[in-house]
Amino acid sequence: MADTAAIDVAPIAAALPTRRDDKALHRMIFVGIALLLIAAPLVLYPVYLMKVLCFALFALAFNLLLGYGGLLSFGHAAYFGMASYLCAYTAKSLGFTPELAILAGTATAALFGLVFGSLAIRRQGIYFSMITLALAQMAFFFSLQAKFTGGEDGIQAVPRGYLFGVFSLADDRAMYGLVCVVFMVGMLLIYRIIHSPFGQVLKAIRDNEPRAISLGYRANQYKLAVFVLSATLAGLAGSTKAIVFQLASLTDVHWSMSGEVVLMTLVGGMGTVFGPIVGALVIVTMETYLAQFGAWVTIIQGCVFVLCVLLFREGIVGLIARIIRKPL
Amino acid sequence: MTTIFGVPTQALFGQLLLGLINGSFYAILSLGLAIIFGLLNIINFAHGALYMMGAFVAWMLLTYVGLGYWWALGLAPLVVGVFGVVLERVLIARLYKLDHLYGLLLTFGLALIIQGLFRNQYGVSGLPYAIPAELSGGQRLPFMFLPNYRAWVVVASLTVCIATWLVIEKTKLGAYLRAATENPTLVQAFGVNVPLFLTLTYGFGVALAGFAGVLAAPIYSVNPNMGADIIIVVFAVVVIGGMGSIIGSVITGFALGLVEGLTKVFYPEASATVIFVIMVLVLLVKPAGLFGRTA
Numbered sequence: 001m002a003d004t005a006a007i008d009v010a011p012i013a014a015a016l017p018t019r020r021d022d023k024a025l026h027r028m029i030f031v032g033i034a035l036l037l038i039a040a041p042l043v044l045y046p047v048y049l050m051k052v053l054c055f056a057l058f059a060l061a062f063n064l065l066l067g068y069g070g071l072l073s074f075g076h077a078a079y080f081g082m083a084s085y086l087c088a089y090t091a092k093s094l095g096f097t098p099e100l101a102i103l104a105g106t107a108t109a110a111l112f113g114l115v116f117g118s119l120a121i122r123r124q125g126i127y128f129s130m131i132t133l134a135l136a137q138m139a140f141f142f143s144l145q146a147k148f149t150g151g152e153d154g155i156q157a158v159p160r161g162y163l164f165g166v167f168s169l170a171d172d173r174a175m176y177g178l179v180c181v182v183f184m185v186g187m188l189l190i191y192r193i194i195h196s197p198f199g200q201v202l203k204a205i206r207d208n209e210p211r212a213i214s215l216g217y218r219a220n221q222y223k224l225a226v227f228v229l230s231a232t233l234a235g236l237a238g239s240t241k242a243i244v245f246q247l248a249s250l251t252d253v254h255w256s257m258s259g260e261v262v263l264m265t266l267v268g269g270m271g272t273v274f275g276p277i278v279g280a281l282v283i284v285t286m287e288t289y290l291a292q293f294g295a296w297v298t299i300i301q302g303c304v305f306v307l308c309v310l311l312f313r314e315g316i317v318g319l320i321a322r323i324i325r326k327p328l
Numbered sequence: 329m330t331t332i333f334g335v336p337t338q339a340l341f342g343q344l345l346l347g348l349i350n351g352s353f354y355a356i357l358s359l360g361l362a363i364i365f366g367l368l369n370i371i372n373f374a375h376g377a378l379y380m381m382g383a384f385v386a387w388m389l390l391t392y393v394g395l396g397y398w399w400a401l402g403l404a405p406l407v408v409g410v411f412g413v414v415l416e417r418v419l420i421a422r423l424y425k426l427d428h429l430y431g432l433l434l435t436f437g438l439a440l441i442i443q444g445l446f447r448n449q450y451g452v453s454g455l456p457y458a459i460p461a462e463l464s465g466g467q468r469l470p471f472m473f474l475p476n477y478r479a480w481v482v483v484a485s486l487t488v489c490i491a492t493w494l495v496i497e498k499t500k501l502g503a504y505l506r507a508a509t510e511n512p513t514l515v516q517a518f519g520v521n522v523p524l525f526l527t528l529t530y531g532f533g534v535a536l537a538g539f540a541g542v543l544a545a546p547i548y549s550v551n552p553n554m555g556a557d558i559i560i561v562v563f564a565v566v567v568i569g570g571m572g573s574i575i576g577s578v579i580t581g582f583a584l585g586l587v588e589g590l591t592k593v594f595y596p597e598a599s600a601t602v603i604f605v606i607m608v609l610v611l612l613v614k615p616a617g618l619f620g621r622t623a
Binding site for chain 1: 365371419422423426428429430432433434436437438439440441442443444445447448556560561563564566567597600601604605607608611612615616
């Protein structure tokens with residue numbers, strides 16, 4: 001069994017079919033999220049909100065691969081980080097407008113996803129995770145040594161610039177608007193992918209790969225496709241983050257970033273639509289409040305990992321879904 | 329001064345020796361990973377952290393108790409092994425019925441905790457650990473200077489690897505172990521206490537990591553982060569070698585260390601990534617790994 005089965009995620013959420021009233025519920029949640037996003041900056045600090053949104057999109061992208069493709073990538077920092085570097089570089093050194101810089105970063109992540117993904121899907125299970133981690137470490141060393149990344153300093157003072165060359169993003173509220181749009185588009189796209197025929201085949205492969213193959217589906221092509229999609233959307237999150245914080249650094253490509261996104265997804269609920277958002281909210285908030293304790297953040301993260309794996313595998317949203325008996 | 333391909337032989341052999349030393353650590357660590365994975369179906373992400381812990385236990389024994397290197401070489405693996413046994417009993421054993429990727433997540437969390445605790449206590453600058461008096465100095469060979477301690481590291485790790493291989497392949501205990509790897513249910517039906525076997529195997533695997541940590545302590549400084557980077561390289565080594573064969577993982581470990589050393593001589597920029605590049609090539613040509621059985 002060592003090398004076959006894909007990860008068994010959130011059996012409760014997966015077992016319930018999505019019915020029409022569930023879709024109505026999801027639609028209501030989407031509207032609720034949009035309203036919250038509009039109201040939130042009245043109460044909360046926009047930079048904190050933007051950080052949460054970028055990581056939420058990152059976690060959503062990661063969950064598309066883990067929760068619906070059953071593939072645990074331990075190297076998603078590579079796509080997040082490389083996109084953030086390319087976005088920062090094109091915006092700062094080549095004078096791209098923010099939307100073009102974000103596109104450039106996202107395209108870079110897609111390319112990395114295509115190359116790394118086609119290598120990693122040659123092995124399954126644990127090996128897949130180790131390969132993605134090793135490839136990401138390669139991207140890390142590349143970023144450390146390459147000239148354009150600025151080594152240990154990273155790329156600092158990236159201009160936020162003018163959206164479409166017209167609207168200034170220097171103000172946090174304008175920036176927040178763009179981040180909200182990027183986040184909503186990303187989230188709805190992922191929701192659409194999950195519920196498309198493509199998504200259904202993906203779930204079939206996750207649950208029983210040999211059977212899906214025997215039904216005539218080319219499992220590897222589906223896996224590669226979802227890998228590239230996930231990497232691309234992770235890149236979208238990374239690029240946006242580079243513009244928001246005007247910084248791309250080695251932190252974004254480091255393996256601990258890969259671990260962080262796994263943690264967010266785990267806390268929120270693997271294989272749930274909304275779990276990664278909640279997970280990102282919890283983890284980013286935790287880190288913001290614990291930042292003063294220095295190395296304790298790592299220890300607490302580790303403890304959360306251990307506790308979640310041992311006692312709370314369904315995650316926050318998974319638990320709620322089980323209680324209200326609806327897939328979320 | 330003699331040169332080979334324009335490189336002074338001193339530098340060439342010096343780097344090859346360094347490569348061999350790195351290879352020793354890769355070999356011991358990937359051997360431990362392979363044994364644990366074979367029986368427990370878990371990739372032990374905490375392996376690097378436990379290697380680091382081995383080095384720290386050696387340093388603590390010297391600093392707080394006054395016990396030197398040779399004591400540490402015996403005691404530190406024991407301490408790390410017992411710690412591993414506790415981890416397995418208390419935490420890891422609860423996951424055997426679940427998908428094995430949860431084991432990866434759990435041990436990743438453990439690695440974060442262990443590294444974080446040591447970082448809190450001792451900072452990240454690294455602590456010195458002296459080479460034992462018996463092994464200081466070196467031999468002047470015709471083509472290079474060979475520090476005694478480095479020669480000792482290679483010999484010690486080779487000995488440990490071969491001994492482990494002999495135990496697994498040639499003894500009755502090893503036969504049980506191999507049988508339990510193939511079919512734990514059947515072996516349990518024959519009256520072997522498989523859960524105990526799992527615990528001891530995990531303890532032994534991480535004790536190997538602790539042993540490597542003690543060997544490494546005088547070469548690299550004792551640093552809370554020393555395990556985090558090496559474990560990813562060791563993962564690549566494991567992917568290249570495939571975990572099907574014990575001796576295969578040892579050979580792959582040493583060979584990749586040498587390749588890394590050679591790269592440092594001829595193209596230093598690539599020395600950090602060469603093992604990953606080789607992994608990519610192996611994945612393209614022989615996806616199951618050099619010594620792996622079919623995936």
